[in-house]
Amino acid sequence: MDNSKEHPGLFDLPGISAGFQLAVIGCGAWGKNLVRCFAELGCLGAVADHNSEAVASLLGQYGSRALSFEEVLAEHSIQAVAISTQPSTHYDLAKRALLAGKHLFVEKPLALELKHAEELTDLARRLDRRLMVGHILQYHPAFTRLQSLIASGAIGRVLRLQANRMNLGAIRSEEDVLWCLGPHDVSIILTLVGAEPSEVYGVVGGYHLRKTIADAVTLHLNFPAGEQAQVNLSWLHPVKEHRLTVIGSEAMVVLDDGAPWEGKLLLYPHIVNVAEDITATIRAEPLPVTVEENEPLKLECQHFVDCIAQGHDPMTNGDEGLRVMRVLAQASMMLDSSRGCQDNPGRTGAVKHLSHVGSDHARPDPL
Numbered sequence: 001m002d003n004s005k006e007h008p009g010l011f012d013l014p015g016i017s018a019g020f021q022l023a024v025i026g027c028g029a030w031g032k033n034l035v036r037c038f039a040e041l042g043c044l045g046a047v048a049d050h051n052s053e054a055v056a057s058l059l060g061q062y063g064s065r066a067l068s069f070e071e072v073l074a075e076h077s078i079q080a081v082a083i084s085t086q087p088s089t090h091y092d093l094a095k096r097a098l099l100a101g102k103h104l105f106v107e108k109p110l111a112l113e114l115k116h117a118e119e120l121t122d123l124a125r126r127l128d129r130r131l132m133v134g135h136i137l138q139y140h141p142a143f144t145r146l147q148s149l150i151a152s153g154a155i156g157r158v159l160r161l162q163a164n165r166m167n168l169g170a171i172r173s174e175e176d177v178l179w180c181l182g183p184h185d186v187s188i189i190l191t192l193v194g195a196e197p198s199e200v201y202g203v204v205g206g207y208h209l210r211k212t213i214a215d216a217v218t219l220h221l222n223f224p225a226g227e228q229a230q231v232n233l234s235w236l237h238p239v240k241e242h243r244l245t246v247i248g249s250e251a252m253v254v255l256d257d258g259a260p261w262e263g264k265l266l267l268y269p270h271i272v273n274v275a276e277d278i279t280a281t282i283r284a285e286p287l288p289v290t291v292e293e294n295e296p297l298k299l300e301c302q303h304f305v306d307c308i309a310q311g312h313d314p315m316t317n318g319d320e321g322l323r324v325m326r327v328l329a330q331a332s333m334m335l336d337s338s339r340g341c342q343d344n345p346g347r348t349g350a351v352k353h354l355s356h357v358g359s360d361h362a363r364p365d366p367l
Contacts, residue, residue: 021045022080022305023072025093027054029170030107031084035062037301038082045078046071069093073100080130080308082301083107087175091116098123098131103308105301107134108183110321112175114329121318130307132314133321135187139300142255142264142291143188146246149289150192154267155248161189161229162245166237176214178205178331181233186324187316188244189221189229196323197221197229203334208236219331253289265289 023046024035031049038044039062046067049055055066072078073096080103083093091111097104104124110133111117124131137143150158163185172180190196199222205214216234223229242257252268267289271282307314 019077020305020308021078022082023048023067023075023078025049025069025072025081025083025097026085027051027058028084032058033297034082034084034105034301037295037298039064040298041301041305043305046075048072069096073097073102079103080105080304082304084134087112087179091120094120095123098127098129101127101129103130103304105132105134105304108187108321109133109175109179109325109328110318111325112179114322114325117318117322117325121322124318130304130312130314131318132304132307133316133318133324134300135183135316135320135324136296136300137184137188138191138316139303140257140296141294141299142257145265145289145291146244146253146255147192149253149265149267150246150248154251155246155253156250158193158227158246158248160227160247161192162232162247163189163229164232164241164243166232166234167240167242168237169235171209171215171235173213176205176217176332176335177233177235178214178217178219178335179328181235182217182219182231182328182331183324185231185233185244186327187320189231190323190327192246193223193225193227193229195223195225197327198224200327200330200334203331203338205335205338206234206236207339214335217331217335219334221327254286261291261293262288265291 020043022038022043024031024038024044025048027035027047027049032054035044035047035058044062044064046065047055047058048067048069052066059066067075072081081097082105083090083097084107085093087109090106090109091113094104094106094111098120110120121131149155165181165185200219201222202218202220204218206216207213208215215236218230218232221229221231240258244255246253252270254266254268256264256266265288266286268286269284271284273280273282303314306312
């Protein structure tokens with residue numbers, strides 16, 4: 001299939017030839033979306049998955065060819081791979097892909113152990129391969145608009161952020177809700193604050209369906225300049241809620257991904273005056289912030305292709321993935337610690353100095 005005829009603009013980019021091809025590894029519930037997006041971008045070169053029926057269905061819709069993972073690695077016309085498999089397989093598949101000379105897109109989390117993520121990041125740097133982690137919210141038009149809103153000073157100084165990511169399902173069996181849903185919100189919070197937290201504390205997990213896999217987790221973050229954040233995660237919740245609230249010194253803003261596009265980003269110019277013993281609160285009507293409607297996943301995939309073409313590091317490169325994983329590793333360690341103190345369920349300490357996290361704590365509890 002000559003993709004350049006359908007998408008001539010893509011192959012005008014420096015470094016991208018008309019023969020540029022990418023293989024998607026894993027075409028399950030999320031991988032099939034990657035197949036669609038890369039096909040629409042005109043660079044889908046192959047699909048690899050053990051489920052032959054799923055592969056056949058996707059090839060019927062988007063063309064391309066079915067290859068095994070080993071065949072993908074050996075195929076010189078395929079310059080990049082996008083991995084969307086079980087998280088426990090990410091490290092091995094990603095390492096083999098890099099060693100085969102492929103540029104690499106990996107769905108979150110990059111790995112389940114910090115030392116493995118560090119190894120992959122170092123390997124990609126040494127081999128001069130682009131490594132990108134699928135932190136999709138970084139490419140959401142509403143988040144991009146939120147970043148510019150904060151940068152403009154519209155809400156003053158950022159004081160506090162609260163993220164709620166809750167829904168009924170999809171319930172996992174090999175990673176807990178912290179590692180399944182947490183990367184999304186930790187990633188965007190670290191970006192908005194512009195720093196890693198100095199402290200992770202108040203980490204609480206709910207183990208309702210299995211004794212070793214948390215179905216609900218709450219964690220708190222303190223940052224060096226005084227900002228604070230709270231993240232609430234659950235896959236055992238009756239309604240879907242994907243909402244980020246940012247409290248500023250001059251105004252507040254809410255990004256609600258469940259709202260229609262015209263209401264995804266709302267600015268609340270509330271005023272709170274504190275003078276001695278008197279506090280005055282003046283409520284204001286929310287102001288919709290214009291957001292350009294576009295598919296985040298498509299933008300994410302395009303960014304990966306652009307980075308390969310131009311030799312640039314992706315926004316969500318290995319280093320960004322490591323920053324997120326350091327927070328998850330700290331929180332995971334605290335969950336392990338609190339479960340070991342069942343006689344005192346309210347006891348939660350604080351763990352500081354994230355740059356010195358031990359990789360042994362990065363693995364979620366096994367079944």
